[in-house]
Amino acid sequence: MKFLEDPFIQKLLAWLNQPGVVGIALAGSYSRGTQDQHSDVDVDIFVESQPDETYTLSILDGKLVSLKYILVSDEFASLTKPDRAIWAVPGLQQMQILLDETGQLTKLKQAAYDFKWADLQTAANDYAIEELLGCSEEAHKIISGLLQENESKVLYASWGLFKGLANAAAVQRGMIIESENRYFDIIQKNIGHTHEWTRAFRLSFGMDVGDVNILAYQTRGKAALELYQQTALLFEKIINDRHREVLENTLQLISSYKQGVTHA
Numbered sequence: 105m106k107f108l109e110d111p112f113i114q115k116l117l118a119w120l121n122q123p124g125v126v127g128i129a130l131a132g133s134y135s136r137g138t139q140d141q142h143s144d145v146d147v148d149i150f151v152e153s154q155p156d157e158t159y160t161l162s163i164l165d166g167k168l169v170s171l172k173y174i175l176v177s178d179e180f181a182s183l184t185k186p187d188r189a190i191w192a193v194p195g196l197q198q199m200q201i202l203l204d205e206t207g208q209l210t211k212l213k214q215a216a217y218d219f220k221w222a223d224l225q226t227a228a229n230d231y232a233i234e235e236l237l238g239c240s241e242e243a244h245k246i247i248s249g250l251l252q253e254n255e256s257k258v259l260y261a262s263w264g265l266f267k268g269l270a271n272a273a274a275v276q277r278g279m280i281i282e283s284e285n286r287y288f289d290i291i292q293k294n295i296g297h298t299h300e301w302t303r304a305f306r307l308s309f310g311m312d313v314g315d316v317n318i319l320a321y322q323t324r325g326k327a328a329l330e331l332y333q334q335t336a337l338l339f340e341k342i343i344n345d346r347h348r349e350v351l352e353n354t355l356q357l358i359s360s361y362k363q364g365v366t367h368a
Contacts, residue, residue: 107202127149128203134146135198144167185227189224191281196215201213234347239269245260265331295338308324336351
């Protein structure tokens with residue numbers, strides 16, 4: 105294995121291979137061979153029991169090293185949870201195993217290759233609807249903030265709604281995220297670059313500017329409300345009766361706000 109011939113990797117292993125460690129693997133850009141001079145070295149350290157500090161940063165030979173301590177059982181479990189699987193599957197497939205004396209990491213990597221999204225689709229639908237439901241509160245806050253001309257309130261709620269609904273869409277559609285650097289690219293390509301959802305997605309996060317005559321926070325707040333509506337349309341066929349009342353109430357509130365009949 106070419107990695108094991110690297111003096112830096114040899115030094116890394118000598119530093120990290122301590123009692124209780126069952127495996128060590130390279131993750132992130134170094135595992136994919138896409139690193140550049142500014143990339144940190146992501147290292148997953150599989151342990152028998154979690155230390156008090158499960159994530160830390162260190163410097164080794166001038167390189168920034170990200171150390172994450174993981175239980176093998178937790179990584180196997182991540183393949184059964186849709187919100188974790190979209191990240192875990194490609195990460196485990198890409199990881200470069202540096203130490204695996206018991207063979208557990210090899211089994212874990214194979215499990216990632218054997219993964220089938222169809223097994224999680226029902227759970228993914230449930231997760232996405234729960235996220236949409238949770239964002240109803242953010243939508244209410246955005247409308248309140250816009251009516252009060254409260255910039256901070258609008259932006260904070262818009263930020264939460266954007267994150268929640270982007271994640272909901274990614275999970276519901278089983279978007280496998282092979283790199284966090286491509287998260288936005290993958291979502292937009294999957295939904296469609298010209299889709300109304302994507303237009304609202306970009307405006308709500310400030311990726312696009314919108315009308316320069318409108319205050320930026322107002323543009324982002326209104327776009328976030330549109331993102332909520334568009335996400336509800338994407339999820340229409342999977343919305344269950346238990347959540348429908350809250351979602352329809354929120355959609356009606358947004359519609360009333362757009363028509364100018366909602367008051368502070």
